[in-house]
Amino acid sequence: MGSCAVDGGCPSDYVAVAISSVSMILLLTRFLLPFLIHKVPHVKGSGFWLPAIQVLASFNLLVSIVVSLKVLKFERRHWWQSCYVWGAWIEGPLGFGLLVSCRIAQAYQLYYIFVKRRLPPIRTFVFLPLILLPWIAAATLIHTRRPLNFRCHMKTLWIIPVVCLHALYVLPLVGYTAAIRHIEFRFHEVKDLWWGILVAAASVAIWVAACILNEIHEDIAWLQVISRFVLLTMTSVFVLIFFSISSSQPLLSQISLRKREPQENVTMGRALGIPDSGLLLERGPNPLVDPNDPLDKLLENKRFRQSFMAFADSCLAGENVHFYEEVHELGKIPLDDSIKRIYMTRYIIQKYIVAGAPMEVNISHRTRQEILCTTDLTHPNLFEDAVHELLQLMTMNLAKDYWSSTFFMKFKEEISMRQDGQELEHLTGQNFSPRPSSVEISDDPFRPEHSLKKPSFDSHDP
Numbered sequence: 001m002g003s004c005a006v007d008g009g010c011p012s013d014y015v016a017v018a019i020s021s022v023s024m025i026l027l028l029t030r031f032l033l034p035f036l037i038h039k040v041p042h043v044k045g046s047g048f049w050l051p052a053i054q055v056l057a058s059f060n061l062l063v064s065i066v067v068s069l070k071v072l073k074f075e076r077r078h079w080w081q082s083c084y085v086w087g088a089w090i091e092g093p094l095g096f097g098l099l100v101s102c103r104i105a106q107a108y109q110l111y112y113i114f115v116k117r118r119l120p121p122i123r124t125f126v127f128l129p130l131i132l133l134p135w136i137a138a139a140t141l142i143h144t145r146r147p148l149n150f151r152c153h154m155k156t157l158w159i160i161p162v163v164c165l166h167a168l169y170v171l172p173l174v175g176y177t178a179a180i181r182h183i184e185f186r187f188h189e190v191k192d193l194w195w196g197i198l199v200a201a202a203s204v205a206i207w208v209a210a211c212i213l214n215e216i217h218e219d220i221a222w223l224q225v226i227s228r229f230v231l232l233t234m235t236s237v238f239v240l241i242f243f244s245i246s247s248s249q250p251l252l253s254q255i256s257l258r259k260r261e262p263q264e265n266v267t268m269g270r271a272l273g274i275p276d277s278g279l280l281l282e283r284g285p286n287p288l289v290d291p292n293d294p295l296d297k298l299l300e301n302k303r304f305r306q307s308f309m310a311f312a313d314s315c316l317a318g319e320n321v322h323f324y325e326e327v328h329e330l331g332k333i334p335l336d337d338s339i340k341r342i343y344m345t346r347y348i349i350q351k352y353i354v355a356g357a358p359m360e361v362n363i364s365h366r367t368r369q370e371i372l373c374t375t376d377l378t379h380p381n382l383f384e385d386a387v388h389e390l391l392q393l394m395t396m397n398l399a400k401d402y403w404s405s406t407f408f409m410k411f412k413e414e415i416s417m418r419q420d421g422q423e424l425e426h427l428t429g430q431n432f433s434p435r436p437s438s439v440e441i442s443d444d445p446f447r448p449e450h451s452l453k454k455p456s457f458d459s460h461d462p
Contacts, residue, residue, distance in 0.1 A: 009073030058239035061095035097135035107176035
C-alpha cells in the first residue's frame with residue numbers, strides 16, 4: 001500500500017474512478033434525456049447553457065481531483081499535467097467555482113423575475129465571470145506563490161483560506177434563496193434550491209476533513225488512500241445530486257422529467273393548468289367565417305385558428321400564429337395570479353422575443369426592447385404592440401393567400417358537413433342517429449371525431 005499511496009493506482013482508487021465514470025454517464029443522461037427522448041425543444045440562452053456549463057464544470061472537477069491527487073498511476077512529463085494547472089485552475093475556477101456559480105446565477109434570475117418582476121439587468125454571460133472573480137484571483141495567487149509540493153499538497157497556512165473560499169460561495173446561494181422563499185413557485189424551485197444548499201454544505205464539510213487529512217498527514221499511507229477515495233467518491237455523488245435537482249434543468253426539462261406531471265403536458269400552458277378553451281365557446285352553433293372580418297376576430301374561432309396555423313406552418317411562417325395563440329393563453333390567466341403570469345410571460349419571451357429564439361417573431365426593434373426591458377412582467381398589455389404588428393403582417397401576407405388555399409377549402413367543407421348534422425359521434429363517445437333531427441343544439445359542432453372522413457391539414461399542401 002505504501003507505493004500506491006504515493007504513486008496512485010490502489011484498488012480503492014480504481015473503484016473511486018469507476019464511481020466517478022458512472023456518475024458522469026448518469027449526469028449526461030440526465031441532461032440529454034429531455035431533448036432526445038421527450039423531444040423538448042432546444043431553448044437558447046441561459047436556460048440551456050447554464051446546465052451545459054454545469055456538466056462541463058462537473059467533468060472538470062472530477063478529472064482535476066484524479067490528476068492532481070494522482071489517483072491513477074502516471075508520470076508527469078508535460079506542462080499541462082502540472083499541479084497548478086489542475087489543482088489551482090481546473091479544480092478551482094473551472095470546477096467547483098464554476099459549478100456553484102451557475103447555481104448562484106439561477107437563484108439570481110429567479111429573484112429578479114419573481115420578486116422584482118423583471119428580467120435580470122445583468123446578462124448571464126456577464127454575471128457568471130463576475131461571480132468567478134474571487135476564484136480567479138485565488139488561482140492566480142497560488143500559481144504565483146507556488147505553495148504546492150510534488151504531490152500537489154499545500155501547507156496548512158494555505159488550506160484554511162482555500163476551504164473558506166469553498167464555504168464562501170454557499171453564502172450568496174443562501175441569500176438569494178432566502179429572498180425568494182415566500183414565492184409560491186409552480187415547480188418547487190425554492191425547495192430544490194434549499195436541497196442544493198444542503199448538498200453543497202455537506203459536501204464542503206466532508207471535503208474539509210478529507211483535504212486536511214490528505215494534505216497534512218502525508219506520512220500515513222492508509223490515511224492517504226482512504227482520504228483520496230472519500231474525496232473522489234463524495235465529489236462524484238455531489239455533482240450528480242447537485243445537477244439532478246430540477247432548478248438546474250431548463251424549465252421544459254423539469255416538466256418532462258417530473259413523474260407527477262403527465263407526459264403530454266409538454267407545453268407551458270398545460271403545465272400551468274390553463275384551461276384549453278379559448279374565446280370560442282366549446283358548445284354552441286357553428287360561427288360563420290366571413291373573409292371580410294378582421295383577422296383578430298377570425299382567430300377567436302378556435303377551429304379557424306387551427307386551420308390558419310396549419311397553413312402558416314406550411315408557408316414556414318407559423319411562428320406568428322403560434323405567438324398569437326400563446327399570448328391568447330396568457331390572457332386566460334387571472335391578473336391576480338401573478339406567479340402563473342410570470343411563468344407564461346417568461347416562456348413566451350424565451351421562445352419568441354429574445355434574439356435567436358427558437359421561433360423568433362418579426363417585430364420592430366422598439367417593440368422588442370420594450371418587452372425585454374419591462375419593469376412588470378405581469379402587465380396585461382405587455383405583448384399588445386407585438387400582437388398588433390404581427391396581425392398587420394399576417395393580414396397583408398398570409399391571410400390573402402389563405403382564402404385561396406386548400407386549407408380554407410377543407411375548413412369550409414368541414415364546417416358545412418357539421419352544419420348539415422352529419423357528425424355521428426361525439427367526443428365523449430356517445431352515438432347518434434345519422435338523421436339531422438337527432439343532432440342536438442348543445443352538441444359541440446367543432447369536435448374532431450366523427451365517422452365520416454375528416455379533412456386533414458396536410459402541411460405539404462401549397
